[in-house]
Amino acid sequence: MKGLRISMELIKEALRALRENRLRSLLSVVGIAIGIAAVMTVSAVSSGGKAFVMKELETFGLRSVWIVRDYNDKDPNRRVRLGSGLVEQDLAVLGGDCCPSVRRLSPVLLLQKDAIIQWGNRYSNADIKGVNADFLSINNDRLKQGRGFRKKDISGRRPVVLIGETVAKDLYPQAERVIGRHLRIGGRKYRVIGVLQYKSRDLLASIGSEGGDDANNRILLPYTVVQQMNGNRQISYLQAEAVSLVEAERATAQLTQVLQRRHRGAYQYTQVTLASYLKTVDRILGGITAMGIVAASTSLLVGGIGVAGIMSTAVVERIREIGVRMAVGATRRQILFQFLAEAVLISVIGGFAGLTIGLILGGLLDLVTGFPLIPTTTGVLVGLLVSVLVGLASGYYPAQRAAGFLPVEALRRD
Structure with missing residues (x-):
């Protein structure tokens, strides 16, 4: 219970720090949101395209086979x-x-x-x-x-x-x-x-x-x-x-x-099966989806770099605060957790915003083009997981740096 209480306090402290730097935090959230929205849109287009092709192939009977003289x-x-x-x-x-x-x-x-x-x-x-x-x-x-x-x-x-x-x-x-x-x-x-x-x-x-x-x-x-x-x-x-x-x-x-x-x-006879077409569709759309996600992930990488830069700046600005917290009993692990929590919170908020934007974009494109865009549950969960991982990856080095200060040295900084 004590560990849970400390964790909740550290999360509240992280939220307070984000509120104090609203503009900086907002820009970081926007960067992550754009990346997640791009990945979600690519995933939705791929799933919708596959559903569209499958719907047409079903008109032949999915288990159909044809035999004709060669x-x-x-x-x-x-x-x-x-x-x-x-x-x-x-x-x-x-x-x-x-x-x-x-x-x-x-x-x-x-x-x-x-x-x-x-x-x-x-x-x-x-x-x-x-x-x-x-x-x-x-x-x-x-x-x-x-x-x-x-x-x-x-x-x-x-x-x-x-x-x-x-x-x-x-x-x-x-x-x-x-x-x-x-x-x-x-x-x-x-x-x-x-x-x-x-x-x-x-x-x-x-x-x-x-x-x-x-x-x-x-x-x-x-x-x-x-x-x-x-x-x-x-x-x-x-x-x-x-x-x-x-x-x-x-x-x-x-x-x-x-x-x-x-x-x-x-x-001699030529044999054709619809199953072979289905495999081809899966292979082609899978390749296109992978390339699209890699391309869309570039913006997510940029957002992650932005979070890392902002967290590094926050560490420099709050060295004295870190020293005070250590002086009153905060452990290196708690300092590390606090800054990691800030980075992850930025990424998670950006992730939810990106998912929302992706769903809205999918709905608008569906209305305009008539193309069925279907965001999958897996895609949503993966998007959220990726946002957490981006937060951890981009926030680890600044958090590790914050936790590495000696209390005396930190208190001497202006």
Whole structure:
């Protein structure tokens, strides 16, 4: 209890000293606050950027994997072979127990000829794909209206479609509900059974990524219907869902091995996993964040030097006070603690001010740019910890110098 009482008295003494030198203390606080605010802003921008990218990647299904024939195979004999290397018979095998790391699997068929999409005097230029009943779950699609495909729709080649919001606006601009309406593809009539929920891929589109195509300007049909339209049973590529992100690479390996055995090595396949994109995003954003924090920490270093300079000046100005305190019984440890407490208090106050400024700046930038800035709890705690460490580091030498004076020598100073 005695030690706690002494500590509280020393802290009160440190606060009194800071009040007596308000302007000097304020300038030190501002220096630390600017540094912490800069670090916080960089951290928030990084976290927000990662959340933004993740949100767009989630539109593909985080556990999605793709298998497509490699047309750039170096073996000339394989390169000239016709076909996609994927046929309907492969689905029955791949959908069995051959690939334990695969949860769901869907063929994806692209329409191999141009087809006019229209209803009445309105037209659409949507992408057309043929899929099965599991595709929506694999691709992380949600329905705004209606229902998805059922197995009977696939096996019975029913003329039904799912459409994106852009298609719905193009063909039925005045309709609030389009379920049950019809459209024509290549002159054939199809009934709309579902409208896909809006998906944003603005970032991917802005950087020219292939995945940045308008996800809302598409039409999904039963893949058996597209086979009929193409006049063959070829499958353009496979999209599957792994049982977990960790199993994604294994899932592609299992699928590829089965296909190569079935086709006796006649084709080579390219495997793509969304998990690999996630690792790339983490690596790139992690590097950018580290460089940004190092750059922002320069201002924090300047603030720390400022605290050290001010504390050194305070020691020189208060040598006689130090001598008096020692003469009445203060120990070197207590003197050291007092000056360290002053430095840490300056840094902590500056840290809280910097965090507040960082949060306000994040909110303002979010309003102005629409970019999601998310300060993390870890970032806040690290900011406060850094401010304490800066106070300790910048105040240690002046405090050690103050504690090193001999009482007689200190009392002789003016």
